[in-house]
Structures are given as structure tokens and as C-alpha cells.
Amino acid sequence: MAHQRPDPEALLRRIHDAEARARRGQLKVFLGASPGVGKTFTMLEAARAKRAEGLDVIVGIVETHGRAETARLLEGLEVLPRRQLEYRDTRLEEFDLDAALTRCPALILVDELAHTNAPGSRHSKRWQDVEELLGAGVNVYTAMNVQHLDSLNDVVAQITGIRVRETVPDAVLERADEVELVDVTPDVLQQRLREGKVYIPEQATRAIERFFRRGNLIALRELALRRTAERVDAQMRGYMEEKGIRETWGASERLAVCIGAGPDTGRLVRATRRMAARLHIDWVALHVETPGDQRLSSAERENILRSLELAERLGGRTVTLSGQSVTDEILSYARAHNVTRIVVGKPRGSSWRYRFGGSLLDALLLGSGPIEVLAIMGEEEGERPRAAPPPRPSAWRDYAGAAAIMMVPTVLGLLVRSTGLTMATIDTAMLYLLTVVFAAARYRRGPAILASVLGITLFDFFFVPPYYDFAVSDVRYALTFGVMLVVALVMSGLTGRIRNQVESARDRERRTATLYAMSRDLASAETQEEVTATTLRNLRDTFGGEVAVLLAEVDGRLQPAAPIPYPFDDREHGIAQWVYDHDQAAGQGTTTLPAAAAFYLPLSSGQTVGVLGLKITDPGELRDPARRRLLEALAGQAAMAFERLVLAARTRKTEVEVEAERLRTALLSSLSHDMRTPLASIQGAASTLLDGAGPPDAGTRFELASTILEESQRMNRLVGNLLEMIRVESGELQVQKEWQLLSDVVGVARLRIEEQLASHPVTTNFPPDLPLVAVDEILLEQVFVNLLENAAKHTPPGTPIEVGAETHPGEVEVYVADRGPGLPPGEEDLVFEKFRRGGSGAGIGLGLTICRAIVKAHGGRMWAENRSGGGAIFRFTLPITGTPPTISAADADDSTPELEVGPAWTAPPPSSS
Numbered sequence: 001m002a003h004q005r006p007d008p009e010a011l012l013r014r015i016h017d018a019e020a021r022a023r024r025g026q027l028k029v030f031l032g033a034s035p036g037v038g039k040t041f042t043m044l045e046a047a048r049a050k051r052a053e054g055l056d057v058i059v060g061i062v063e064t065h066g067r068a069e070t071a072r073l074l075e076g077l078e079v080l081p082r083r084q085l086e087y088r089d090t091r092l093e094e095f096d097l098d099a100a101l102t103r104c105p106a107l108i109l110v111d112e113l114a115h116t117n118a119p120g121s122r123h124s125k126r127w128q129d130v131e132e133l134l135g136a137g138v139n140v141y142t143a144m145n146v147q148h149l150d151s152l153n154d155v156v157a158q159i160t161g162i163r164v165r166e167t168v169p170d171a172v173l174e175r176a177d178e179v180e181l182v183d184v185t186p187d188v189l190q191q192r193l194r195e196g197k198v199y200i201p202e203q204a205t206r207a208i209e210r211f212f213r214r215g216n217l218i219a220l221r222e223l224a225l226r227r228t229a230e231r232v233d234a235q236m237r238g239y240m241e242e243k244g245i246r247e248t249w250g251a252s253e254r255l256a257v258c259i260g261a262g263p264d265t266g267r268l269v270r271a272t273r274r275m276a277a278r279l280h281i282d283w284v285a286l287h288v289e290t291p292g293d294q295r296l297s298s299a300e301r302e303n304i305l306r307s308l309e310l311a312e313r314l315g316g317r318t319v320t321l322s323g324q325s326v327t328d329e330i331l332s333y334a335r336a337h338n339v340t341r342i343v344v345g346k347p348r349g350s351s352w353r354y355r356f357g358g359s360l361l362d363a364l365l366l367g368s369g370p371i372e373v374l375a376i377m378g379e380e381e382g383e384r385p386r387a388a389p390p391p392r393p394s395a396w397r398d399y400a401g402a403a404a405i406m407m408v409p410t411v412l413g414l415l416v417r418s419t420g421l422t423m424a425t426i427d428t429a430m431l432y433l434l435t436v437v438f439a440a441a442r443y444r445r446g447p448a449i450l451a452s453v454l455g456i457t458l459f460d461f462f463f464v465p466p467y468y469d470f471a472v473s474d475v476r477y478a479l480t481f482g483v484m485l486v487v488a489l490v491m492s493g494l495t496g497r498i499r500n501q502v503e504s505a506r507d508r509e510r511r512t513a514t515l516y517a518m519s520r521d522l523a524s525a526e527t528q529e530e531v532t533a534t535t536l537r538n539l540r541d542t543f544g545g546e547v548a549v550l551l552a553e554v555d556g557r558l559q560p561a562a563p564i565p566y567p568f569d570d571r572e573h574g575i576a577q578w579v580y581d582h583d584q585a586a587g588q589g590t591t592t593l594p595a596a597a598a599f600y601l602p603l604s605s606g607q608t609v610g611v612l613g614l615k616i617t618d619p620g621e622l623r624d625p626a627r628r629r630l631l632e633a634l635a636g637q638a639a640m641a642f643e644r645l646v647l648a649a650r651t652r653k654t655e656v657e658v659e660a661e662r663l664r665t666a667l668l669s670s671l672s673h674d675m676r677t678p679l680a681s682i683q684g685a686a687s688t689l690l691d692g693a694g695p696p697d698a699g700t701r702f703e704l705a706s707t708i709l710e711e712s713q714r715m716n717r718l719v720g721n722l723l724e725m726i727r728v729e730s731g732e733l734q735v736q737k738e739w740q741l742l743s744d745v746v747g748v749a750r751l752r753i754e755e756q757l758a759s760h761p762v763t764t765n766f767p768p769d770l771p772l773v774a775v776d777e778i779l780l781e782q783v784f785v786n787l788l789e790n791a792a793k794h795t796p797p798g799t800p801i802e803v804g805a806e807t808h809p810g811e812v813e814v815y816v817a818d819r820g821p822g823l824p825p826g827e828e829d830l831v832f833e834k835f836r837r838g839g840s841g842a843g844i845g846l847g848l849t850i851c852r853a854i855v856k857a858h859g860g861r862m863w864a865e866n867r868s869g870g871g872a873i874f875r876f877t878l879p880i881t882g883t884p885p886t887i888s889a890a891d892a893d894d895s896t897p898e899l900e901v902g903p904a905w906t907a908p909p910p911s912s913s
Helices: 008-023 039-052 068-073 097-103 126-135 150-160 170-175 186-194 201-209 214-242 265-279 291-295 298-313 326-336 352-357 360-367 395-418 425-442 445-463 477-524 528-543 570-582 619-623 625-674 676-689 698-730 742-752 777-793 847-857 889-895
Strands: 027-032 057-061 083-087 090-094 107-110 139-145 178-182 255-258 283-289 317-322 341-345 372-376 546-552 558-560 599-604 608-615 738-740 762-765 773-775 801-808 811-818 862-866 872-879
Touching: 027 039, 027 170, 027 214, 039 057, 039 068, 039 107, 039 139, 039 178, 057 097, 097 126, 107 126, 126 139, 126 170, 150 214, 170 214, 178 214, 186 214, 255 265, 255 326, 265 283, 265 298, 265 341, 265 372, 283 298, 283 326, 283 625, 291 477, 298 317, 298 619, 298 625, 317 326, 317 625, 326 360, 341 360, 360 372, 395 425, 395 445, 425 445, 425 477, 445 477, 477 528, 477 625, 528 546, 528 608, 528 625, 546 570, 558 570, 570 599, 570 608, 599 625, 608 625, 619 625, 676 698, 738 742, 738 777, 742 762, 742 777, 773 777, 777 801, 777 811, 777 847, 777 872, 847 862, 847 872
Parallel strands: 027 139, 027 178, 057 107, 107 139, 255 283, 255 341, 283 317, 341 372, 762 801
Antiparallel strands: 083 090, 546 558, 546 608, 599 608, 738 773, 801 811, 811 872, 862 872
């Protein structure tokens, strides 16, 4: 058994996962194919065994469904009382999560994991209750049927004709620490039904005719067995990874076919498909991108693309890997995914490359270990060996450049000899060797070999005795010639590999930069138009051609999000709609609806939100796996951006609905309490005045009329606040500014609520040099009315109320202060929220909200503070815009109403904000 040192990062990740699991409770799921297989019975037996071992076990909730055998197993176990709920005049019993958390046993039984909790429960689903228990460190035993798995909902509905409404996310089962399959044969289960062990006899007969048909039970049993087998396989692979086991264990069969540039890969794909069908196993088509792929011809690239498309059509999964070594990448993938058989093409015997350098088949056989390697050879009918691709246009220039470079040491050596100086032969050879290295680093293998051969020839002819002759007098020079040739080959190979790696890295960098640029642009887009424009711009810059974005309406019909630059008729619209409906790419360059004018790709990220259309000059470009992956990644980013807008719109709509519900509740509360009280007073006073028993005296009539007037004014203020709030919420609050004296506005406000202020001395402090302020007199008057009334309402009788203003650069700061109980610490800003009432509970909690909205509409700000010595102070600012007109002191005195001034008072200190 081959063991290797585990990856440190993977080991650290497993340690973190183990620590997280240690803090959570352990979950064991008893999984069955259908009701009646004995999940609850088996769970209770396991729980009783744990209790016999001394473990603290309680039953949170278990449904016996009237089965006597199951009920007997509950005897002797502690059962948690159920929580009683009232819903639509019906008493319901539910699992008591809070009681279970308080009890905190070592193990709790929670039956029917997919159950939907009654309205009023903390969680809507029972599996969420289980998650909370696990998070609290409580171990849980639970049971469920395979048809309740979310991913199998459609499959079960297709098999049984019954849509299961209660589902459990697959992640819950995948995170379970243990899954025990409770299984019986369909014949045994049907016999249990007939004996009344599952349902009462009348129900059992109907159940056998419908859901519990033999075919349904067989199919559900297979689903349960497969899901359990998949989980066991995942556990096995996790164990192998944890222990560093790199060999493949043949517990289950998996096939992988290697896709290369050869013409016979189609045969390999079809043979693998037939083999997988016979064995009823999954298969995958692997292609490894290496730096050498840069030298592939267009025909070879086409072979790779055709083979990958064929594999997808035949039901296989395609995987494209990147690396330096094809063999290492294939074997690494096979070991990581427990592939048991690798199918590869058999090399052609006439290839010198395979004879001297070894083939992929040889390398796989040497490194595969227990993995079987199957070689298939043969050409499909009609195939011919491909002709060698013509040399690139620049190849002749490379050869000419390599030849010219080798003339440099020749000319230099001849010049040195002509001056009478003597250069040692070995020095001349080193000069030629340096030039060969330079040529190999600059050009590819062919020009480098030419430079080496030409250098040897020139060195022999001009600088090896006898001169100007190809005869070699000393056999030692043959070693020099060989070294020069080997150096040229090695250097050309190394530099070629480095050049290919650089080109691959540059391609990856371009793809990464494109993805980053688009993600950055989409992150700042806030509207559908901005997301559409960003998507169109980035795709045009990346792929060229013409791009279209179509988004789905509520009814599923596609509509262009922007003008489409290419001809888009009903036929094209139908193709785009097909792509959206089937969540599958189609159109130009594909085998599905290839006559389309453009290539259409679904915009999908969890859910499909639209379709992307791309019309380019060369449709075959999109068949390149790298380009196709880039396009799909860009489309995925655009889909997430559009989905983000949809979710944001839904959130805003939900918030509006919540606010509307809160407003409706507040209005109903106001109508039922705040407005009913003055109405009752008015009705009582009016009925007394109209009482036929005899007219009241003048004093009583005056008192009753005063009550009617006072309560009607109170109702008028309540209705006024409601209407004002509606104006604020609807954005219809219009400010008509005129130059006003703040003292005038305060005076009018005091007169409006003179009776409410009767028990509070009000003092004002407006400096003589206070400038005029451009405000809406009526709106600002409402601010002072609300603030003064609020102060009078929430402070004891006899406590003073102060109103004043101070001048600051560019603004006037106004305050209304009292000596009441003040504001609760930390709620200085919360008092401005809608429907937030003070300690008295009077009113509907809109006054301060309206005040802040009016001040904000004037361009100011408003806040509240607690005063030293007790009380609260509300401050707001009003900007000084323009040049206010000047007025004389006499005019100011004449314009100020006569106000009652209370005792002398010192103004509060300026705001610290």
C-alpha cells in the first residue's frame, strides 16, 4: 500500500474541521427508502442500547403512528413533553426545542427530520431545530425517508406521481456523522402493509394501490441504496486522503479516457462509452493542457474540441487539466477521484518520438500502480493520417537569423587572425559555443539545430587544422562538435519550454485580468442598465463581435435589456427562449440549432435570469475550452450581478411591505385607542348637551363645549400627523421658503397649543442679532408644535420648557429643552424612528419623525441629547443661504407677539456635535 506524507494545508484543514466537529453534537440519520421500513423502530432500539450503556438519553419527539411494537420501545425512556400551540382554532403539538436545550441531554431522539413545524415555532422546519441542537453540543438521532431529500424531489415525483412537499437540504445528510440504511425488500414492506403494521387496513389497501406499488418501492430502494453508497464512497476517499493513501482502491469502478490531438480520439471516446454502459458506471474524458499545446496546429485543436464535444453528447463528464506533464496530471486526477481504469490510445509504431522518448502509454503503465490502463488502437473509417502543418511564415526568418548569428564568431575569428594575433582553437570553440547558446535561447528547436550544425561546419572549415578544409586532423575535435550539438538541443528544448510556459502564463494572466476587471465593474453597478452596459462592454473587448443581453420577465419571456446590434427576428428570439427554457447553450458554432445568427449562452448562477447572445466572426473560437471557460465565467459573473439586483429589489419590496404592515398596525392601534378616546369624550359631551332630561347650566355647557373643542383639536393633530407622515413617505413634502424670524414662528406655535402648555412655564432665548432664516413657516411651525407638545406631554407639570437659538458659521442652531426624566441612555437617536412612543404611550409615534423629515427637507439636521441635571434637549440646524434682509430693532419688536415670559433662565450650553 502506497502511503505518502499528507499535504500540510490539507492536514491543517482537517484539524480545523475536526475541532469544529468536536464542538458540535454528533448526528446519526436512520435513512429509509419509504415509510414502514422500520426507521423509528431501529432508532429506538439503538437509543435503548445507548441508555443501557449509561448514556443520558431522552426522547424529544417520536411518532409511533399507532404501531404497538414501536410504542413498547418508548417504555422506560424519558419523553420530553410536547409544546402546545393554537393555530386556527386547532390545538397542535410540536417538539419543544427550548425545553430540549434547557435539559441538554447527551443524546436526544428527534423523529421525522423533514417535518414542517406549526406557525409560531422558532424554526419553520424540524431539521433547523436539529441544527440548533447540534450547535449546542447535543447528540441527535433522527430518521427520514430518501424521498424527502431536496435534490431527489423531482425524481421521486416522476417515479411515484406524487410531489413530496416536505424536504430536507442534501447538505444536512452530507454533514451527518453517521448514516444507517434501514432496508427491507418491497415484498416484506407490502406484507407489513397488509398486516396493518404501517397503516390501518383501509389506508393500507389504498397505499398499496398508489404510493406503495412494487415498482415505486423498487425505484425508491435503489435511490436509497445509491445515496448511501455515494456517502460511503465519499467517506472512503476522505479516509484515503487523511491517511495519505495515493493508490486507487477498486471498491467502485470509474473510467477515464485520455483526450489528445490524435485523429483516433473519437474511437476512444465511443469505446469508453460502451464500456461504461456495460458496467453501469460513470466515466470522464480528460484533456491536459500543457505549454506544448501552443505549437498545435488548427487541425489538432479541432480534434481535441470534437472529442470533448462527443464525450459530452454521449453522457460523459469532460475535465480539462493544466500542467507540465500529461502523465502526472492524469495519474494525479485518477488517484484523487479513485479512477480504476484509464483508456488511452495505442501509439503508432512508426513514430520515432515514441521509439526514443517513450509514449504516454508507457509512462502511464509505469506510474499507474493498481490502476488498469487500457490501450485501444485503430482508425475509424474514413480517417487518414493528417499532413504535417506548413511552416509558419516567420520560420524562414528564424532560420535566416540563426545562420546570420553564426557568421558573427566566424568574422570575428578571421579578423583576429588577420591582425597577426593568435587565438587558441579551444577559445574559438568557446566563442562558437556561446553563439550556439544565444541562438538556441532566441529561436526554436529547428533554427537552433541549424545554428549548431552551421557553427560546427564553420569552425571546422576556418579554425581547425588544416584550415579551409573539412578534414579533421585531431579526433578530439569530434568531442567539441558533439558538445556543441548537444548544447544546442538542450538549450533549444529548455528555452522552448520556458517560452511556452510564458505564453501560457500570459494567457492565464489575460483571463484573470479580464475576470477581475469585469467583477470590479459589476461590483460598482447599481442598476440593471449599468450591469447590462458593463457586461456588453467587457464581452466586446474580450471576444469582439456583437453582444446582446436578454433578461427574463416575470412570465419567463425574454426581453432585450439593451438594443441588439445584429439582426434579431422572431426566429432568433425563439432560439434564445429555448436556451433560457432548457438552460443549455445553443446557436452558432454548436451542434444545437447551429443555423442561428449568434451563439446563445444561459445567464445562470443558481437560477437562470436571462440569455447572453454573442455573434463573432469565427464561431469556432468558442469551441476552444479555454475561451469557452472564460466566456462562461464572464456570463456567470453577469448572471450573479443581475440576480443580485433581483434579490435587492425583492428585499426592498419586502421592506416596503413590512413598513406598510407596521403602518397599518400603527394606524389600527391609533384608531382603536388614540382616536377612540377623544371620540368617546366628544360623543359623551354632545349627548349630555342634547339630553332631554333638562338643559345643563351655563357652566356645565361651557365645560362640555370646551371638552368637545379640546378633543376635536386633539383628533385634528393626530390626523394631521398621519397626513404629514404620508406626505413624507410619498416624497410629496414641498418646502416653500421665505425669510422669517424664528421668534415669530415660535410665538405662533405656542398660541396653537396654549392649553397643553398651561402647566409649563415656557421661556425663550433668541439673541438680538439672530438673522432671518429662509424657511417654510407652516412646516417649521409644525416642528415647534410637535417638540413643545412632546415636552409638555412627557414632563411633570410645573417643569420649565426652554426654546432658543444660537448662530454658528453658515447656520442657525435651534433647541427645545425640558427638565423631565430625559431619554433612556442609548436611545437618543431611536426616538426619531416611526411609531416609537414615549414612556406615556400616548400618540402614534410620528411627531419626532415628521420633525426630522421637515428639518432635513430644509437642508438641516436634527438630534437629541440628555441634559446635565436632568431633562432632554432637542436640537436642529437651519442653513443660512443667501443674504438675509436686515430689519431694525423697532420692526423686530413690533413683529414679535406678546408672549408670557417665565422666570429668568440661563441658556443651555452649545451642542458638542
